[in-house]
Amino acid sequence: MTTPGPTVRTAVHGYPRIGPDRELKRACESYWKGETTAAELDEVSARLRKDVYARLRAAGVDDIPSNTFSHYDHVLDTAVMFDLVPARFASPAAAGDRDEELRRYFALARGLQGAPPLEMTKWFDTNYHYLVPELAPGTRPRLVGDKPVAEFLEAAEAGYRTRPVLVGPLTFLMLSKPADEAPPGWEPVELLDQLLDAYGQLLVRLGEVGAEQVRFDEPILATDAGRRATDRLGHAYRTLGALTGRPRILVSSYFGSIGAEALRVLKESPVEAVGLDLVTDAEGIADLAAVSGLGGTGLVAGVVDGRNVWRTDVPAASATLGTLLALTDELTVSTSCSLMHVPLDLDAETSLPPELRGALAFAEQKAREVVLLGRMLSGQAAEEGAGSPPPAPSFTDARVRARLDALRPEALERPADRDVPAVGPLATTTIGSFPQTSELRRARAAHRRGETTREEYDEVLRREIDRVIALQEDIGLDVLVHGEPERNDMVQYFAEQLEGFATTENGWVQSYGSRCVRPPILFGDVSRPRAMTVEWTSYAQSRTDKPVKGMLTGPVTMLAWSFVRTDQPLGDTARQVALALRDEAADLERAGIRHIQVDEAALRELLPLREEHRARYLEWAVGAFRLATSGLSPSTTVHTHMCYSEFGAVVGAVEALDADVTSIEAARSRMELVEELGRRGYKRGIGPGVYDIHSPRVPSVEEIEAALRLAVRHVGPERLWVNPDCGLKTRGYEEVGQALRNMVEAARRVRAAL
Ligand code: GLN
Numbered sequence: 001m002t003t004p005g006p007t008v009r010t011a012v013h014g015y016p017r018i019g020p021d022r023e024l025k026r027a028c029e030s031y032w033k034g035e036t037t038a039a040e041l042d043e044v045s046a047r048l049r050k051d052v053y054a055r056l057r058a059a060g061v062d063d064i065p066s067n068t069f070s071h072y073d074h075v076l077d078t079a080v081m082f083d084l085v086p087a088r089f090a091s092p093a094a095a096g097d098r099d100e101e102l103r104r105y106f107a108l109a110r111g112l113q114g115a116p117p118l119e120m121t122k123w124f125d126t127n128y129h130y131l132v133p134e135l136a137p138g139t140r141p142r143l144v145g146d147k148p149v150a151e152f153l154e155a156a157e158a159g160y161r162t163r164p165v166l167v168g169p170l171t172f173l174m175l176s177k178p179a180d181e182a183p184p185g186w187e188p189v190e191l192l193d194q195l196l197d198a199y200g201q202l203l204v205r206l207g208e209v210g211a212e213q214v215r216f217d218e219p220i221l222a223t224d225a226g227r228r229a230t231d232r233l234g235h236a237y238r239t240l241g242a243l244t245g246r247p248r249i250l251v252s253s254y255f256g257s258i259g260a261e262a263l264r265v266l267k268e269s270p271v272e273a274v275g276l277d278l279v280t281d282a283e284g285i286a287d288l289a290a291v292s293g294l295g296g297t298g299l300v301a302g303v304v305d306g307r308n309v310w311r312t313d314v315p316a317a318s319a320t321l322g323t324l325l326a327l328t329d330e331l332t333v334s335t336s337c338s339l340m341h342v343p344l345d346l347d348a349e350t351s352l353p354p355e356l357r358g359a360l361a362f363a364e365q366k367a368r369e370v371v372l373l374g375r376m377l378s379g380q381a382a383e384e385g386a387g388s389p390p391p392a393p394s395f396t397d398a399r400v401r402a403r404l405d406a407l408r409p410e411a412l413e414r415p416a417d418r419d420v421p422a423v424g425p426l427a428t429t430t431i432g433s434f435p436q437t438s439e440l441r442r443a444r445a446a447h448r449r450g451e452t453t454r455e456e457y458d459e460v461l462r463r464e465i466d467r468v469i470a471l472q473e474d475i476g477l478d479v480l481v482h483g484e485p486e487r488n489d490m491v492q493y494f495a496e497q498l499e500g501f502a503t504t505e506n507g508w509v510q511s512y513g514s515r516c517v518r519p520p521i522l523f524g525d526v527s528r529p530r531a532m533t534v535e536w537t538s539y540a541q542s543r544t545d546k547p548v549k550g551m552l553t554g555p556v557t558m559l560a561w562s563f564v565r566t567d568q569p570l571g572d573t574a575r576q577v578a579l580a581l582r583d584e585a586a587d588l589e590r591a592g593i594r595h596i597q598v599d600e601a602a603l604r605e606l607l608p609l610r611e612e613h614r615a616r617y618l619e620w621a622v623g624a625f626r627l628a629t630s631g632l633s634p635s636t637t638v639h640t641h642m643c644y645s646e647f648g649a650v651v652g653a654v655e656a657l658d659a660d661v662t663s664i665e666a667a668r669s670r671m672e673l674v675e676e677l678g679r680r681g682y683k684r685g686i687g688p689g690v691y692d693i694h695s696p697r698v699p700s701v702e703e704i705e706a707a708l709r710l711a712v713r714h715v716g717p718e719r720l721w722v723n724p725d726c727g728l729k730t731r732g733y734e735e736v737g738q739a740l741r742n743m744v745e746a747a748r749r750v751r752a753a754l
């Protein structure tokens with residue numbers, strides 16, 4: 001017999017929205033190609049939304065979220081709903097024309113000829129990307145869309161009483177950027193009052209159609225800037241809270257603790273409940289104690305990790321929840337953040353090692369953990385039935401540990417005055433991958449299914465490398481690449497070959513728009529049984545007299561785009577990966593490869609949201625990169641590549657990595673980092689991306705030339721490298737050939753005018 005306990009509700013923040021079989025990806029892509037109509041796309045979307053509601057109800061979750069679906073991105077949805085669309089997209093969309101409406105929506109994300117898309121950047125420290133709204137003092141927010149209302153009504157019709165979820169006004173504004181026309185020093189958050197009017201209208205409207213509660217997501221509160229904005233936070237929710245006829249308001253944050261100050265402000269505001277991430281850092285409970293609990297304000301306690309794939313330690317979480325009962329009159333058990341960051345269902349996996357599988361939980365399983373915890377707390381499920389803490393599969397490798405222990409600090413330094421051979425001025429290259437054609441994908445799938453032999457598959461890859469090398473020679477690039485045709489994904493490719501990693505068959509998560517990735521699971525000590533890239537790189541080098549650049553994925557990126565073990569510090573895990581890469585780099589060098597690129601695409605992404613945690617992160621991140629690269633000869637050119645567009649925070653790290661050449665994304669964010677590096681007298685090579693590869697648009701020679709002239713002004717021609725801003729694998733050959741020709745021609749013109 002279990003004793004009846006307090007009434008406890010259960011909730012999740014959000015759920016994977018791409019569908020069990022990535023239906024959303026396929027539906028969007030065929031709509032973009034003109035193969036399907038707007039109505040067909042809308043129909044698939046509606047089906048996916050209902051599937052999520054049905055799954056959450058089946059799991060037993062009480063508070064089912066709505067408006068967490070998006071055709072591309074929830075920040076973009078918010079911008080469009082409030083008419084915050086830059087003038088270059090302000091086509092006079094015929095009201096009610098759904099096709100027009102969708103076209104404009106996707107144009108904002110993907111660009112049009114002559115109208116570059118909104119900038120895309122990482123959603124906090126995740127690998128999900130949102131589109132950055134551009135706002136100016138003259139911007140007038142107006143409620144022009146009804147997506148949350150329509151999705152609430154659609155769910156109601158299907159029998160689900162949902163809780164609409166909105167990106168909170170503070171988070172929305174603080175994630176936006178000033179448009180070009182905004183005067184220096186002006187910040188989007190100055191639009192708060194006007195935006196609050198529009199949010200207020202929406203809130204009341206949701207109340208009118210029967211929503212009982214609305215959740216506002218304010219993850220910005222987990223950042224330093226958000227924590228400093230408590231005045232605005234209080235103002236925003238006092239304003240919304242004062243509206244008559246409004247639903248109950250829940251303000252939720254995630255990805256870190258919000259601090260006692262923000263908590264106090266929310267407790268004293270009229271909002272009915274506050275949601276906290278109690279997984280990401282442990283301060284939440286101390287903060288709750290510091291404000292003497294929430295009393296009559298409800299607490300939505302995020303105790304099930306929404307971002308990693310490990311089973312919840314149910315007894316420990318249950319104990320935490322027990323403590324929380326004393327700190328609020330109304331407790332809801334929840335995930336730490338949206339489950340969109342983890343794969344949908346562990347049951348879709350058929351080949352994970354059983355000892356690992358027993359330690360895992362994906363979205364389906366996590367929703368059930370939330371429900372189990374809720375039942376235990378309210379006395380409907382016995383503690384004993386809940387099982388023991390999840391097994392921690394510990395796969396240790398004494399050899400790896402001994403090698404790392406034996407490494408001396410000198411092993412991590414390259415000589416400062418190394419003299420890598422000059423290729424420039426304005427040396428041209430690419431970031432590594434060339435288009436993954438459907439032929440390649442088909443060949444890979446056929447090989448995976450066992451329909452072709454290894455030799456047949458390798459032959460396809462060799463032919464592809466031949467073509468990529470010939471194309472690059474024809475275009476006139478200086479440092480070539482093999483094009484990465486053998487890689488399905490820059491992390492997965494290595495994870496499949498390293499010990500300590502497992503890969504999934506169906507573990508897709510959304511990265512941006514229709515793009516999904518399948519992060520591997522790093523569960524044990526990492527080692528390299530054999531060379532991973534030498535064969536393909538050497539083959540490519542054998543086909544040309546120009547230098548071919550070898551391509552490795554760096555330790556931080558391997559971690560950032562995997563689900564990583566939590567039983568040891570990330571830095572220790574990074575060193576193990578770095579050691580394996582160090583061996584690989586040495587093998588490449590031995591095979592005669594003179595340029596080696598170690599991609600750290602995600603260095604910025606793992607940067608802690610709060611300043612106080614950053615120095616320690618950068619220390620281990622930079623240390624791991626150096627461990628991977630410092631064994632190379634002083635005459636080998638070490639390249640690195642990073643793809644992100646907001647640099648202030650990591651300029652120092654770029655310097656500290658000490659690569660000979662760093663290529664970075666700059667096309668969408670103009671040359672900010674280059675300017676900063678120039679100012680700081682940066683000595684090494686720098687390759688600011690001169691055009692945006694996220695969009696199918698082909699850049700003109702003139703536009704690239706202008707970007708290059710700007711870059712030359714900042715860092716001079718000798719250290720300037722010319723490259724696109726990321727790999728080309730998501731593009732088609734037609735546009736890539738033309739874009740690279742334009743790039744090489746632009747470099748030639750700028751060189752000629754030096
Ligand atoms: N070398 C990789 C590629 O070109 C880098 C990709 C990335 O930075 N995301 O695909």
Ligand code: ZN
Nearest residue numbers: 642643726727
């Ligand atoms: Zn990149």
